[in-house]
Amino acid sequence: MTLNSKGLALILALIIAVITTTALYLTPNVPDRAIFLTFILSFISGFSIIRVMAELLFFKEINNIYKALENVQDQKLTSITQTKKSYFNPLKRINQEISSYADRKQSEIDELKKMAAFRREFIADVSHELKTPIFSAQGFVHTLLDGAIDNEAVRENFLKKAAKSLDRLDILVQDLMTITQIEKGEINMHFESFDLVELSIEVMDQLEKKAHQKQVKIQLLNSKDHPAYVSADYRRIYQVILNLLANAIDYAGTGAEVVIKITTSAKKVVFELGDNGIGIPEKDLSRIFERFYRVDKSRSQETGGSGLGLSIVKHIIESHQSKINVESSSKKGTKFWFQLKASAAPKSETIIATSTT
Numbered sequence: 001m002t003l004n005s006k007g008l009a010l011i012l013a014l015i016i017a018v019i020t021t022t023a024l025y026l027t028p029n030v031p032d033r034a035i036f037l038t039f040i041l042s043f044i045s046g047f048s049i050i051r052v053m054a055e056l057l058f059f060k061e062i063n064n065i066y067k068a069l070e071n072v073q074d075q076k077l078t079s080i081t082q083t084k085k086s087y088f089n090p091l092k093r094i095n096q097e098i099s100s101y102a103d104r105k106q107s108e109i110d111e112l113k114k115m116a117a118f119r120r121e122f123i124a125d126v127s128h129e130l131k132t133p134i135f136s137a138q139g140f141v142h143t144l145l146d147g148a149i150d151n152e153a154v155r156e157n158f159l160k161k162a163a164k165s166l167d168r169l170d171i172l173v174q175d176l177m178t179i180t181q182i183e184k185g186e187i188n189m190h191f192e193s194f195d196l197v198e199l200s201i202e203v204m205d206q207l208e209k210k211a212h213q214k215q216v217k218i219q220l221l222n223s224k225d226h227p228a229y230v231s232a233d234y235r236r237i238y239q240v241i242l243n244l245l246a247n248a249i250d251y252a253g254t255g256a257e258v259v260i261k262i263t264t265s266a267k268k269v270v271f272e273l274g275d276n277g278i279g280i281p282e283k284d285l286s287r288i289f290e291r292f293y294r295v296d297k298s299r300s301q302e303t304g305g306s307g308l309g310l311s312i313v314k315h316i317i318e319s320h321q322s323k324i325n326v327e328s329s330s331k332k333g334t335k336f337w338f339q340l341k342a343s344a345a346p347k348s349e350t351i352i353a354t355s356t357t
């Protein structure tokens with residue numbers, strides 16, 4: 001049998017009534033009626049007062065604690081209600097501790113569930129992306145083995161196609177490794193001072209052939225004679241500009257024009273890359289930095305992109321405590337821009353800082 005506030009009040013009130021009545025009984029000249037009345041009155045008032053006090057201070061709080069603990073055991077953490085802060089009642093404080101513990105656990109569980117869902121989605125995406133080039137290379141190799149190898153006309157063609165698929169696979173795996181390393185914070189950013197104009201020219205030179213093939217004209221509005229020194233990771237910023245320029249060449253459309261502009265001020269250097277191509281629809285604009293997100297899936301798979309380029313760009317720029325911005329419309333084309341910390345002059349020593357992501 002568990003003792004509740006009623007039972008406790010009954011026992012205590014009875015003890016008080018008995019003690020008072022006995023005291024009166026032992027006092028001379030007290031009429032029996034008065035003794036009886038005292039017993040009744042002290043019992044009723046004692047019972048009421050003790051019951052109310054016990055209920056308020058004790059049992060209600062203990063019941064709340066029990067309920068909260070039961071919910072914790074049943075993992076129903078959200079059903080635990082927050083009690084008002086009390087500094088005087090220790091039971092209330094225990095209750096508060098339990099509810100804030102439940103709160104913390106609930107958010108941990110939510111976070112873990114989110115991460116598990118994210119991981120599942122990521123694995124599904126990766127498998128899907130890997131499947132395409134593997135199947136394609138496999139198809140060409142098997143066709144060759146099944147006899148096509150003897151046909152000179154198709155042999156070289158099939159081998160070239162298989163090699164292209166394997167190249168795509170290589171790009172995809174490399175991009176995946178980069179993104180995982182950046183996210184895990186395993187990549188250290190090597191900050192040094194270099195000229196962003198010079199770097200842009202190097203990237204343009206690297207993509208010159210590709211631009212020529214697609215009849216895309218690239219224009220740099222800055223002159224080599226006016227360097228724009230920044231404090232950043234050279235290799236990573238090279239990767240960023242290479243990704244942005246390659247995208248402009250691939251997606252802006254044949255005959256498009258790409259303009260690169262670098263603006264310097266005392267503390268920062270702004271890099272802008274704009275094209276006058278087809279643009280990115282507004283509904284896709286906020287999602288293009290997500291992993292594997294492509295506006296036109298079939299078209300970008302033709303170009304061999306992994307769908308990870310802009311996601312890597314975003315990570316790198318954020319590791320430089322900056323932000324990548326995009327603006328696009330079907331009439332004007334697409335413009336990407338970001339800013340970096342300006343640096344006075346190139347220094348020979350390298351400052352190493354850990355990535356923040």
Ligand SMILES: Nc1ncnc2c1ncn2[C@@H]1O[C@H](COP(=O)(O)OP(=O)(O)O)[C@@H](O)[C@H]1O
Nearest residue numbers: 247248251294295296300305306307308309310
């Ligand atoms: N300059 C651009 N013009 C039009 N669309 C673009 C441009 N840059 C990027 N995109 C779109 O954003 C998507 C994501 O780009 P990215 O992450 O580099 O992946 P990938 O190039 O591998 O497809 C591209 O598939 C393309 O649809």
Ligand SMILES: [Mg+2]
Nearest residue numbers: 247305309310
């Ligand atoms: Mg790309």
